[in-house]
Amino acid sequence: MDSHYFPQFLLNNGKVKAAEAAKLLPLCQKGLPSSAEYDGDRRAFRNLRVEPVREAVLKLAGENLAEEAQLYADYMQLLMDSLVEYMSTPAIIAPEVVKRDENSPPLQTVTQPMNGDISLAPGIMAADREFLILAERMSGEELSTMDELAIDSLQEFINVVNGVFSIKMAEQGLEVELGIPGSKKLSVPQADKLILFRLYAAFGSFYVVLAADEFI
DSSP states (O other), X not given: OOGGGHHHHHHHTTSSOHHHHHHHHHHHTXXXXXXXXXXXXHHHHHTOSSOHHHHHHHHHHTTTTTTTHHHHHHHXXXXXXXXXHXXXXXXXXXXXXXXXXXXXXXXXXXXXXXXXSSOBEEEEEEOHHHHXXXXXXXXXXXXXXXXXXXXXXXXXXXXXXXXXXXXXXXXXXXXXXXXXXXXXXXXXXXXXXXXXXXXXXXXXXXXXXEESSOOO
């Protein structure tokens, strides 16, 4: 189990709050904390049978998304791994269901639907500051404004994740086609079977959307 998922494990088990867990992320990239405070937790983490990300997703999906829960957990595990691989950005999933309404400030959103034997529309929503940080880490370019390069960078990230996910689905005998990426500023994404996760990284928070169909 990768050490950068240790903060998610602590959060899932009520040992820390989300903001505290986010502060542990850079430290845990270098290995499990050596503090005596976490002795018992380290042992439990090493013996885990359920991955912390999957546990968090399944709990948030609940009964309303019971049929989609395993698919969403598979996707979120890949996305969280990809944040580390392509952006050097470990993150945690907050344990509360996200609630946004029409009065919520609009966030820059990118998405790319997948269709075929499964129907899944993943996306990322973020305020400009966090969006640009993610885009910089994906592109390797210094970005100061919400321009085409910034949006393209996060669309490329979603495309890469979706491409790997479609390969994994093919290994299970499921055919999946990638749709056309989209972008828009949204306050409330609306679609069937939708769930909105709030992710915390060391620099701030952003959102991941999963739905059964396109939401922009």
